[in-house]
Amino acid sequence: MTGADLKIGPPLQGLIGRPAGSVTGYPYSPASRASSFIWTEAKLDAFLASPQSVIPGNRMIAPRITNPEQRADLVFFLSKVTRPPLLEGLSSASE
Numbered sequence: 007m008t009g010a011d012l013k014i015g016p017p018l019q020g021l022i023g024r025p026a027g028s029v030t031g032y033p034y035s036p037a038s039r040a041s042s043f044i045w046t047e048a049k050l051d052a053f054l055a056s057p058q059s060v061i062p063g064n065r066m067i068a069p070r071i072t073n074p075e076q077r078a079d080l081v082f083f084l085s086k087v088t089r090p091p092l093l094e095g096l097s098s099a100s101e
């Protein structure tokens with residue numbers, strides 16, 4: 007599956023550490039494509055609190071998460087589940 011198959015939002019696999027707006031084939035808004043930072047946990051926290059403050063003009067229609075504890079929980083969860091397997095080729099064999 008490529009980013010182009012996904013219509014709602016970009017794939018978040020590998021999010022932490024990759025440049026914003028950078029999944030090949032995903033039809034980002036010009037604003038997201040032009041953003042020039044790397045996703046860190048702090049950036050993700052700020053984005054979830056106020057997407058338009060971090061990437062003005064982005065097209066993500068989602069409610070702001072105003073509760074800092076809820077954001078911290080979500081950022082922690084996402085930082086784990088979006089992390090690529092360390093041993094890509096061996097991960098299916100070991101599961």
Ligand code: HEM
Nearest residue numbers: 014015016026027028029033034035038064065066067068
């Ligand atoms: C808690 C839930 C969500 C999280 C954690 C999340 C996270 C993100 C992140 C990190 C990006 C930037 C990805 C990148 O730079 O590659 C993004 C973009 C985007 N998300 Fe979300 N998102 C959420 C909910 C939603 C919902 C509910 C929708 C739509 C109904 C949505 C639609 C989009 C779209 C369309 C983009 C691309 C924006 C653009 O091109 O300007 N997201 N999301």
